[in-house]
Amino acid sequence: MMKWLVVLSALVALSECLVRTPLIKGKTAREDLQEKGLWEKYRKEHPYNPMAKFIQTGTESMTNDADLAYYGVISIGTPPQSFSVIFDTGSSNLWIPSVYCSSEACENHKKFNPQQSSTFKWGSQPLSIQYGTGSMTGYLASDTVQVGGISIANQVFGISQTEAAFMASMKADGILGLAFQSIASDNVVPVFDNMIQQNLVSQPLFSVYLSSNAQQGSEVIFGGYDSSHYTGQISWIPLTSATYWQIKMDSVTINGQTVACSGGCQAIIDTGTSQIVGPNSDISNMNSWVGASTNQYGEATVNCQSIQSMPDVTFTLNGKAFTVPASAYVSQSNYGCSTGFGQGGSNLWILGDVFIREYYAVFDAPSKYIGLAKSV
Template sequence: MMKWLVALFALVAFGECFHKIPLIKGKTARQDLQEKGLWEQYRREHPYNPMAKFYLSGAEPMTNDADLSYYGVISIGNPPQSFSVIFDTGSSNLWIPSVYCNSQACNNHRKFNPSQSSSFKWGNQALSIQYGTGSMTGYLGIDTVEVGGISVANQVFGLSQTEAPFMAHMAADGILGLAFQSIASDNVVPVFDNMVKQNLVSQQMFSVYLSGNSDQGSEVIFGGVDSSHYTGQVTWIPLTSATYWQIKMDSVTINGQTVACAGGCQAIIDTGTSLIVGPSNDINNMNSWVGATTNQYGEATVNCQNVQSMPDVTFTLNGHAFTVPASAYVSQSSYGCNTGFGAGGQQLWILGDVFIREYYAIFDTQSQYIGLAKSV
């Protein structure tokens, strides 16, 4: 049985009931492509565009980042059919592959079969979600979705008919969006919103813990917070927009010098993007300050022997400083060392998994705040 078929469970702690779903950090698409000797060809054919998911249009866009890697298991239908999904705070729709899709991406993953679920109903709309390197198209359906021991009735979700080629290399089968309904394709009510509406969680919040360099311990907690995952106080930051989980960032500094986001900018806390992404000039400046060299594919490489002497990078969010050390923003593999700073070409910043591994993130949908605390 594959390692991502992990048990879903619920527990009671600190006097309140909340539900956890374990996340697995599996092999990334990039690692899979590298092992097959296809990574450089892939990057030539599909230039890196992590901002693609934030281009608003009639359909809800998604990212083309080939390093999406944290995923957990959900089930859909009666009897339940299991799927691994990326829990993505940068999008709002749930979709999974279906038996109506015969692309390589779908054939490499589990497919939902509506005819095998006694509770399935078809929706009345088609679904199209744009990627930077292609698109996912399909249809809307309605069924029971179980997440972390929570059974959500009448959840609208997407069944893919076509998928972007890079999805063939992803560990997860699909995406479960955790942003707001205002950006959902076809105005679908997101899964967590339905948890709240159906009184399935004790608090209108969920939280995310991402462990570093380990396949164990990462999790999404629906309906509460697990204080064992962080130390110190939680810093609460108000949203500037209830679309994505968007907040104000004041600056990015290194050794006390402002190196990016001078004069302030907007940032998004996004579990569905692996890197910290910002405008090209700012990211290039950051990479230069830490001693990185950017190759033709936009990847910033450093000498692995220099990591211990590289400077911290501090992100000031709504007046509060959050520091990320080199040990956190540099990733090392058999192919060398890369920084976790990616150029996106737009003014919107993405604080992705590189940041969230350092700071436990609490997403409060009722008050529209993000809480951040130092992960342990």
């Protein structure tokens, strides 16, 4: 389940408020823990549960992936205070650490100081966001938020008072959710919704390009998409639920044989999850088909010398085939090679970064469609 962390940086505005945010690669939290000799201990104490954020409990759940997703620089307040946040299409709230937090995770990250912002306003509600390995608690507030050169007035966000221990090993300070308001904790209006409502973007959509093989150039574009990032036509897939970016998946095939999602299933396009995640039996079958061995933590390892001979895996979405080669679904590190197929213990599939790196993704909120095209 290895995954590289990708850093959003160098925020550049496009014409007519189309905003491009580039990303660069960095070292994963997992690699950091492995180098410190703490990974085995962490895995035993915090079993991987990628489905935690998709369990609807009335509070917004977030990813428990130790190889947390994609993050970039935003600023909050007047004058602005800068923070790195994960851009997560699998959640809907924005939150950051605060000076009122004494958790170890907060000590390792930048902390927002409300007293230093002239535009800060306290909200009236507490905030609790559940992770698979713990939670963050805090308070709601509002202030000016700047993302990629766009300034959003009166954006409601969370400031933490406590944070889960595993956040101490993460590179990002907080999370910026890009899913729908219907799943936002306390029904907070998400950042991108406010961009649209305040007429700050030229088009009511955003797009994500994730580079591969440690290359730079990954980016999020708010207000449009870039045709230089993909080849061929964009396939537009209707959402089955405007909560997460959820669509219908017809099947998963290898060498023409259906190996998972037989008869159809539901899938999430999620930048906040590193792997492709599915039901335990389906993922086990897929890993078996590609020749992987699964350890006690559900991590499927392969011989690094076998990658060239391993089969493609095809995901059929809305009648359109999207193929992922072994070079994309196998990750290599100093610790060996593993597949990017993770067990989720639920019927809900997550098409995370392993998939998105292969397919440029365009998120059209008002029309409730996702556009996918082969990345270049």
